[in-house]
Amino acid sequence: MVDDYAWLTVKDDPDVVAYLEAENAYTQEATAHLKPLQETLFQEIKGRTLETDLSVPTRKGGWWYYSRTEEGKQYGIQCRVAADGETPPELKADEPLPGEEILLDGNELAGDSDFFSIGTSSVSPDGTLMAYSTNFTGDERFTLRVKNLLTGETLPDEIPGIFYGGAWSADGTSFFYTTVDEAWRPNQVHRHAIGSPAADDVLVHEEIDERFWVGIGLSRSEHYLILSAGSKITSEVRLLEADDPAGEFRVVRPRETGVEYGVDHAGDHFLVLHNRDAENFELATAPLDAPGDWTPLIPHRTDTRLLDVDAFEGHTVVHFRRNGQTGIRILPRSGEPYEIPFPEPIYDVAPSGNAEFVTGRLRLGYTSMITPPSVYDYDLGAGELVLLKRKAVLGGYDPDDYEQFREWATAPDGTQVPISIVLRKGTERPAPTVLYGYGSYEISIDPSFSIARLSLLDRGLVFAVAHVRGGGEMGRHWYENGKFTKKKNTFTDFVAAAEHLKASGWSGPVVARGGSAGGLLMGAVANLAPETFAGVVAEVPFVDALNTILDPSLPLTVIEWDEWGDPLHDPEVYAYMRSYTPYENVDDRVYPPILAITSLNDTRVFYHEPAKWIAKLRDVARGGPFLLKTEMGAGHGGRSGRYDAWREEAFTLSWILDTAKADR
Known part of the structure; x- marks a missing residue:
């Protein structure tokens, strides 16, 4: 033709x-x-938009992290304040939080550019360094830089042409990132030693099958680096102890066409969400020394699609879909599983901003067609939803x-x-x-x-x-x-x-x-x-x-x-x-x-x-x-x-x- x-x-x-x-x-x-x-x-x-506003802070380590916007400015500002307890600081939309540190100001970074975006912004486990990447054209190829959060100095490290995402080693000496091939497919994972030239970066994984994309992340427990390769219908996961960044990744279970799975670290075991002989997915456990041996925890159900799992020290959270509606199921380490009820007949709910592995609260994002985006903390001890913020509509x-x-x-x-x-x-x-x-x-x-x-x-x-x-x-x-x-x-x-x-x-x-x-x-x-x-x-x-x-x-x-x-x-x-x-x-x-x-x-x-x-x-x-x-x-x-x-x-x-x- x-x-x-x-x-x-x-x-x-x-x-x-x-x-x-x-x-x-x-x-x-x-x-x-x-x-x-x-x-x-x-x-x-x-x-109708509150132009000067801030997000609900998320706790990670000794800090509360949040973003805010200012009237008249195009882009958000990423910030943090020192943490004291599990309850987020009181929010005042029209002013910064006391003791605020500005990590990244998108307006300053954008300058006079007609386009600007941030591909990743990741703080090291000890809270001293931030890896961030920027793009000024919209073509989704980013340049990575590293900022010292103690001094405010931007380090000499600069890596062009990277993709979204990335992950720190446990000690903050190395940062892992992905790059793309000529077809813009993220196909390689590299390890960068902070303070060294980009030319010295180590290729730790290359995906040669053109159907697969790769990505790298750090478990919530910060004990494992998780390297994932996935096509539309098949996945394969590799693990590496985060305190051994120069070590070898090990395969959880070799790829099998049509089988998708994901892994999370739950302390003394792994959690695996997979669809092997389970169209709507089932949740399994696996021992640390044999992550490919899966034992069912939540068996497959024809009426419920398991979407995601989040592991914490004392509980597991399952995000699911049933009858066209999303929901949250809690699996305590001790006690019976239960689901969190919500009052509206039509809504959407999902875990959001849960950075801490040891916590008694679960952060949730909630909205409906008439309820503005809302942030809740679910108190697991009291079994209560606490509304932290609902998006203002003026x-x-x-x-x-x-x-x-x-x-x-x-x-x-x-x-x-x-x-x-x-x-x-x-x-x-x-x-x-x-x-x-x-x-x-x-x-x-x-x-x-x-x-x-x-x-x-x-x-x-x-x-x-x-x-x-x-x-x-x-x-x-x-x-x-x-x-x-x-x-x-x-x-x-x-x-x-x-x-x-x-x-x-x-x-x-x-x-x-x-x-x-x-x-x-x-x-x-x-x-x-x-x-x-x-x-x-x-x-x-x-x-x-x-x-x-x-x-x-x-x-x-x-x-x-x-x-x-x-x-x-x-x-x-x-x-x-x-x-x-x-x-x-x-x-x-x-x-x-x-x-x-x-x-x-x-x-x-x-x-x-x-x-x-x-x-x-x-x-x-x-x-x-x-x-x-x-x-x-x-x-x-x-x-x-x-x-x-x-x-x-x-x-x-x-x-x-x-x-x-x-x-x-």
Whole structure:
């Protein structure tokens, strides 16, 4: 098949840059009438946000660590204060904590750069050094530096081209980090001796199988370095005593295709979360001297997906999913296991910020579609939840003014697909609706709160999330039935959700929204049922999936074969992908208005995918308009500064309101 727009893949071609800039100019002109609305929405988002604020401090060693923001500044500031007891210091949003030490100021580091991000910031176990990495382009390649927290001095150590993450040795003399290959796959783990040249760093592991990524971390107990290698369906873990950084990593259990597992150190034994003969995973124990010998602790259940496990000296915490809802289970070293109850019918909860191995408290993050992000400490001794902080929403926000619901749509094959819905009480129905979806990689779009979304709800819109197959909301089978040659279930589930909302009286015009792999969903449903949607917002959309997955030299491609199949070597997979990928299936019919948003330096979904897609829509399809907006100095996550991000969101929301013919 001839690709008429393949020339757009040449990023450094001046004609390509000129084309993208011309598209930006066209989009600006087409949306010029929305400028006043964009400014109004930006001011609403800004006005509801407490701009000078700080996070709940997390205890590690002799310090409380936290971050804060200041009004008028784009980036966060990482700080700490000396610790005294297990109870976090009293928070005052408008002023630093007494005795504050500033570790990293993102605003100072960013300078005048249009883009800035931090890839890792890790403090040594003794609290004296901080390894941190920065990026100024959005291409996700970072430069690592080390700061002496006692003197404030930045050491001469400098390592360019590293990936996210890293881990310290127990004595703080060595830092382990990962680097990527030409396809941007993290394939190597290195050991850097603090104070030595980067050229002397030691390669401790190299992953030659192109399907696998590597990562390195330190157990919460700080006794073990954990080196993980994983593909989409298989994993392998190596361990090394953290006080022996020059030693040899040992394999826990050799990789076995289709078996995923993770390891945590629980003092006198290991905990292993795995799916060997257990689709929804089971939790096992293993002795320290034989970590590959697994004894079941929580057996497999068909109705409960075990998501993660956190080991502490006196207890174990299991994060799970059941009936589309997340939950927390506590396993005391002595006593019966129990689950923590929460009052709302729709919510999301997860362990968060639990750095200490020896503790009587469990830090939790909690939110729902009407409850702003909240931080709790669960007192294990008293069995009580203690609310430490709830994200402030200025302007008189009252959760009682809003309501959330769970609906179920029927897919063409009879599967019941959950939909989470939020709206302002008293909203006249049917109402214009934004329907969000993702549906890949077993990633779940759980109920969550959004300040920006209030600007839609207060104008009479309904916001809904279609929990389509390909995600993980209903367990591992939900994912398995939305990948490979079952991928079309993701798309038909989303269309069924939109049709259900209309048929049940919730929705008038429906604007679909999704990003990345959710952008592929947007392109697919635009081809499948264009008449169903009043508009489509596709952010960094994976709409040229077939051409990308056919090229193993591109980032992510080989590892993605375990998600989509291998069209390069399997004709059946090629034919199946060819039948649904958005770019190839644009045809001569009426499409709804489409807004595609991308970034020039995105290394996950290249800018040329939406650029080619929009060009083909203009050439072949009817309807529209079809708009392309490219951030010329950002990556996969878009613009990095918070005020810039708010303006981008205001731009998108203004387009949604205009397209849905909603009140302004």
